[in-house]
Amino acid sequence: MTATMMTPAQLARFEARLLAERADAEERLAEFDGVMTEVRIARTDATADDEHDPEGPTMTQEWSQRSAVLADVRAELADVDRAIARIANGSYGVCTNCGKRITVARLDARPTAELCIDCARQAR
Template sequence: MTGGAEADGSARERLLALRATTEARLAALGGTFEEVVAASEDTNADDEHDPEGATIGFERAQVVALTVSAQRTLDDVDAALERLADGTYGTCQSCGRPIAPARLAARPTATLCVDCAQRARR
């Protein structure tokens, strides 16, 4: 990554802040999931036939999806911290060019430059 130690320190701070936020979100989601499960155990709901059952099932699925997303973010942050440690952070994994600082500020876990990310989406 261009910019030296100061830029690396700033990137590390952003990544660690994102990691802390994501860990807190995961902890909250774990509690939410347990609350949804506990709420469904306290009722005599039949998910298949009871109109409320679909709501309970939806809530469980939503919490699971949010948990998977948060875990993926945590994995991405850890991978970015590894790239920072080995000196490859801020280098596009596709073309090898530097990733723009503005992109890294917006997406600290980015692995692709804007051009390569656009090509990957097509």
């Protein structure tokens, strides 16, 4: 019982959704990379100009906020990539913990889900 038991049409639908999410995450990532470069340059300038730069702490705060968002998007992208890989190897929709099928309703709500609802509850 390792097959996904999903129809090819269902799999194709999830794959399309995951690919769309991937494209979206990559777009946001590219956007953030641009912003991060700007912040980095601004920070370098500030340090070079004046040690007592009043903008210093604000810059650092913005930096860490953006870093956190960036880490989130990267994690999301990694999740989506793993889900796409599971579609390719036929293990998509199977709980990675107990091997049971993850319900389509759960995958609809969260296409990157790796655990069935029971295992997800226990993992908390």
